[in-house]
Amino acid sequence: MRNIDEYTITQEVLDRMANAPDRRLKQIMTSLISHLHAFAREVRLTEEEWLQGIQFLTETGHMCDAKRQEFVLLSDTLGLSMLVVAQNNRKPAGCTEATVLGPFHVADAPRYALGQDIANGAVGRPCFVQATIKDRDGSPVAAATVEVWQSDAEGLYDVQYKDNAAHRARGVLRADDMGRVYFKSVLAEAYPIPSDGPVGRMLKATGRQPWRPAHMHFKIEAPGFERLITHVFRDGDQYLDSDVVFGVRSSLITHWDEYPPGPTPDGKESVENFYILRFDFVMNKSVCLEEAGLTEVVNDAHDR
């Protein structure tokens, strides 16, 4: 076809994928191209606006490196991340809800033993976390691996510091046989997402506030269970209803108890006020394993 016009072009682009070998990729690209074209027609995108879009995407790409993922931030702030998380994590009642991974998860976080201080020098008020990992029946989930990461009192994650030499307020722990996970860290505080890139400019240009309510990230994995990526939020935070990445679920908000100076859960003494966050995570069994009656087999294999 050699005389494509603005009305016939969409079908022509789709027709070119007639021989795509991967049916799922073809399905995804068909929907993506259809919506992309529909968008351009709907707003009658001008050539200047198109170029601004190209420049925005280019700058977003240039902001990305091993420590900064501006496209994830873009997806988060446009609500795409939370939508994808929600539609892929429909869980039965009683299970802990999932929320966004966010742009600050990194591979190879350090391992800690239960009870240790994962803050590793991060600034902030002392905060002790006491969590349990259970299944829907209330039985402890043994052998759960729990990855935790959070911002410090400055509202920054370790990777946001230029002199980031060591992981701080970030670690991997293993639950005990009772499904218990406990460690020391610092108090999470509300913070604005990075505003020095294209996403920050987009928020400002569209009149949006850039803050996230205080939260701690958890990624929990255990054999025979669906992986759970979620946060726990602090109640009373002023941004719970306006989280810039749309990640708040009511069930993930809890009270983080404040205590005066004195004995702390790790058997020491605090000279300043400290906090304890208590939260019970409820994991959902992997459907395929549960249906096949294989859950125990997999768990047993893992324990050996």
Next chain:
Amino acid sequence: MRNIDEYTITQEVLDRMANAPDRRLKQIMTSLISHLHAFAREVRLTEEEWLQGIQFLTETGHMCDAKRQEFVLLSDTLGLSMLVVAQNNRKPAGCTEATVLGPFHVADAPRYALGQDIANGAVGRPCFVQATIKDRDGSPVAAATVEVWQSDAEGLYDVQYKDNAAHRARGVLRADDMGRVYFKSVLAEAYPIPSDGPVGRMLKATGRQPWRPAHMHFKIEAPGFERLITHVFRDGDQYLDSDVVFGVRSSLITHWDEYPPGPTPDGKESVENFYILRFDFVMNKSVCLEEAGLTEVVNDAHDR
């Protein structure tokens, strides 16, 4: 709102832009977010596919520099560029049609006098271009600035060479008072777009061929006329019906005459076969100037 789910999130994201100061930006973002969410729902995008998309966009950004624009290439191959060009360049019958700018236009191309050789060392068979720039009444468009760029016999633009030290087969000329533009270059050949990046991988994965039919790019500007960005294609090319960027318009295809060795239009002799491309561009007057009767005023001002 603190308990957004997969069904309510789209409206919540749109509501956050309630105070966007720029109405047009708000309109564009509203449509973009709505279609982005509709796409994710329609295909029920998985978290793994979402991550692949993030990685694809990140790599695309990392491929972009002063000489390579992978996002333009992506827009071109998804048909978005041609759609935007078409809907912004609806011209009256008789006017030369517009087509895509492409990713190889660069700023600051060198200026040449009429008749000069713009190849500047680019490899390829000699090709002489003899064009006219006229308005719809057939009157010459005086003072037209004509920018030309093309690939060489290897199918590469100057900026695609690693040792790219000088502009080759690229230049800016000024039409004479008769609206004539003529120069020497090399014969344009069909070529595949760059396949060493994410866009090349996308084409391969979707079973698409990466070739563009042979063409020469023209960007023509003159006071009082709409800017014209277009190509001239060589008839007989095997890719005229399958141009990977959907840029072909029948009216832009013409025969490039081949001549045996002998005298050439520049008064010299060719020891090999050479080509002459003859094409008449018809410019559309700028509507606002035409309506206001100001076309002559602007042209006069420019001539002084």
